[in-house]
Amino acid sequence: MKTRLTPRSDKNTPFRQWTGPLTEEIVLRPAEFGLGQLPNPQQPDATTESVCGYCATGCSLKVHLKDSEAFNLSADANYPVNLGMACPKGWESLAPLKATDRATTPLLRDASGKLNPITWEEAMLEMITRFKSIKQRHGGRALSWLSTGQIPSEEMAFLGALCKFGMGMIHGDGNTRQCMATAVAAYKESFGFDAPPYTYQDFEESDVLVFVGSNLCITHPIMWQRVMRNRRNPEIIVLDPRRTETAMAATKHLPLRPKSDLALLYCFARLLVENDWLDNDFIQAHTEGFSELKEFLLNGPYDLATVAELSGLDQGAIFEVARMIGSGKRVSLWWTMGVNQSYEGTRVAQAIINLALLTGNIGKPGTGANSITGQCNAMGSRLFSNSTNLLGGHKFTLAKDRSKIAGILGIEEDCIPQEDSWAYDEILEGVERGEIKGLWIIATNTAHSWINQNRWNKLREQLDFMVVQDMYHTSETAQMADLVLPAAGWGEKEGTFINSERRIGRTRKVSRAPGQALADFHIFQLVAHYWGCGELFNRWNSPEAVFKILTEVSKGQPCDISGIKDYAMIESEGGIQWPLPEGTEAFDTQRRLFADGQFFYPSGRAKLIFEAPRKLPEATDVEYPFTLLTGRGSSSQWHTQTRTGKSDVLRKLYPAKSYIEINPKDAERLGIESESKVVISSRRGEITASAHLTPITPVGSIFAPMHYREVNQLTHSSFDPQSRQPNYKACAVQVCKA
CATH class of the missing domain: 2.40.40.20 (Barwin-like endoglucanases)
Structure with missing residues (x-):
């Protein structure tokens, strides 16, 4: 018997039955998706390992179980990332699971504005009714989703495939846009693919470490501990307007004026050229655009005196840092949000990349132009979320890529959009213009984290229906939702994360999700079923099954992981860095990219990219000084x-x-x-x-x-x-x- 629903004309009216057609012949019960299932270790009292779900360091934690339930944890001494260390967040990572404000049942807003408990069946029918009604009235472009860098790659891939291939959405993005998009754009243009080249061992093997806009002591404490393990007596140079904890611990701090970083980096490059502190053989064999860059540097306002005045720095200090970068020693250059979260961050990141290329500091121990990732699975989002690119770093705009992915997934090629998605800000502008009417927000807190918050509060009113899927019903975004879907968190589900050094690590279910909360993976299964596209995802029946699909779609790509057989292999190897193509017989625990000097363009060369600095979008003045x-x-x-x-x-x-x-x-x-x-x-x-x-x-x-x-x-x-x-x-x- 078909389930039939009635679309509502007003988002605040109570739930009613649908009179139009739905393809579902049965109602799928949440119990079929593991509601309330316990972890299943071989013994009820045991210890297992799971990669932490906070930042992209990717530490492994030993989780101690009693009666099949996590009760304590310790740091994993054998894991090649953290070597027995953990930061405060890691030590306390079980605490959020026991919070009293967990979302434990679906919640629907009534006419009075109150969120009331409903069943999963009612929640699914409500969501599908409202979204299908919006699509019917406004088209597929009127629906969109915003996701996260906090859920496993398997869930990200399922969500992106469901939204685009199953539900017919065009536009979706993740909060990775808020932390790593700049590094992605910079690497793609410079190297031909989004490819952080380093391994954490490089922290310990550098003679000179340059940190640009990075307070590593605070943001990634375990990475800083790796720096402290360096026995080469390195120079540690920090470029930051503030005298941060990292700057205090450095051998040299350059307190440049805010947003003078691009000109300063060009000054370093000019000094390298003027003093021939270059690896000319590497430049000639492995890069393109050097003559144009040289002309730009020598004919622009990047001389020492001009940049010293602009940046507020001493000329001698600038010269000395440039000399260290061009010293011929092992130099690694690192950046995080001080670079990425900028109106010209991509060019700043590429100016850092240029310094590494000009001096040949890439592909060798202790070197690299190295972006440090923010969220635990931002790299998984970058490769497999199906938002900014087609699965596995493929392109929506290339027919051969669409054909390849359709063949692997066993779907019709015309299910795959032929255009790129809008970015996060463009999606919200679409809401503001009234073009997007339905929004699904998963595991991110837009109402807190998005820039210029008052603007978000106003555009929220433009939506006909907003669904928020989260661990907590009290988040600022959940409190604004029409429908809240209760989700399991880290430690309550299975999957993999990809960390800053491209290492794929296993995250495990070690605790029950409370009440009726479900893993995001199982929520996506429910949505697929109720939408009527469940058959497209018959192979997507478990996180590990999806992981094996991801190994297939990655084949032949720079991020090829077709050589990873299963989760057990990831565990036995202490995590595995991509790439690992099928047929790889032996590989090192610590691997870096570009050891052969070959980049991901057809020419095999990296591109030296540059652009003149731009003015601050909003400079200080008398009123706002x-x-x-x-x-x-x-x-x-x-x-x-x-x-x-x-x-x-x-x-x-x-x-x-x-x-x-x-x-x-x-x-x-x-x-x-x-x-x-x-x-x-x-x-x-x-x-x-x-x-x-x-x-x-x-x-x-x-x-x-x-x-x-x-x-x-x-x-x-x-x-x-x-x-x-x-x-x-x-x-x-x-x-x-x-």
Whole structure:
């Protein structure tokens, strides 16, 4: 008997039956998808390993089980990433699973605006009715999804395939756009593929380590510990406006003015050229565009005197760093969000890449132009989410790629869109224009994390129906949803993550999901069934089955993992870095790319790419004289704190309420005392926070940790044109006593 539903004309009216056709002959019960199933170790009291679900370091944790349930954990001493170490978030990673505000049943908003519990069947019928009604009235482009870098690759792939191949959506993106899109764009243009070249062993084997816009001590503590294991007595150079914890520990800190980084990097390159601190053989054999870059550098305003004045740095300090980069020793260059979250971040990243190419510092131990990834599975999102590119780094716009993927998946080629998806900001602009009416948000907290928050609050009202799928019903985004779907979190489901060094690691189910919460994987199965496209995904019956599909789609790509047989192989090898093509007999635990000097363009050469710096989208002026800098507050905080905020231990390690850091000289001039309340205003909003006086932050700037929701009421809606990544790091504000 067919299930029949009635579409609602108003999103607040109660659920009714559908009168149009649905293809479903049966109702699939959530119990069929493992609702409430226990972990299944060989013994109820045992220890198993699972890769951590916070950042992209990819540490392995030993999870200790009692009566088949996780009760404690310790660091895995044998895993090649963390070598027995863990950061505060890792030690406390079980705490968020026991939070009292977990979403345990689907919730539907009623006419009064209240979210009420409903059954999974009602939730699925409601979601499918509303989305199909929107599609029928406005077309497939009126539906979109926003996902995450926090769920396993298998779930990401399932979601992207379901939305595009099954439900007919065109546009979807992930919050990886907020952290890694710039690095992706830079690598693709420079190397021909999104390919971080390094392995963590390079932290320990460099003679010179250059960190640009990276506070590694705080953002990736285990990586910093790898730096501290370096026995080569390395020079550690930090380029950052703030005297961060990493800068304090460095041998040299260049406190450049905010957003003068691109000109400074071009100055380094010019000094390399002028002093012939180059690897000319490497340049000639393995790059293209050197003569054009040389002309650009020598004829532009990148001379030492000009850049020293622009950046506020000493000429001698700039010269000395350039000399170290061109020393002929092992030099590695590293960057994170200080580069990526910028209006011209792609060109800054490529200026870093150029320095590595000009000096031949790539493909060898202790070298590389190395982006440090943010989220635990941002690399999995980049390769397999089916949003920014077709599965496995293929292209939606190439007929041969569509044909290959369709053949592997056993679907019709015309199921695959022939155009690229809009980026995150373009999707939200589509909502603002009224072109997108239905939005599905999975495992991300847009209402907190998106730039220029007040703009998001207004465009939310343009949506006819918004579904939020999350661990918690209390997140800022879930509280704005029409329908909340309760999802399992890390430790409650199976899959794989890909870390910063391209290592694929196993994450395990070690605890029950509470109530009726389901793994995202099983929610996607339910949606596929109720939508009527379940047959497309008959092979997608378990995370490991999907992983094997991903090994097939990757074959022949730079990220080829066709040589990975199964999950057991990943576990036995201590994680496996891509690539690993089929037929690989032996491989090292630590592998880097480009050892042969061959890049991913048909010519085999890397491209030296450059562009003149652009002006700040919003510079300071008399009315708004301070530059607002944002970033990680402490190693115990994570993103919007939906998880770290659930740990009693972690909450004791950072301030409960928002604060800013301001230089004592600025504070004295404004009459601001330590820990007093201040008002920070931009052209978009106004917030109140405590003032922490510290010389860490330079005169003329303030710093605000990104973890407090208020901060993104201030940030400016500007984006890198190549990567579409938001410019979180610099906008104009004013500060005064509250």
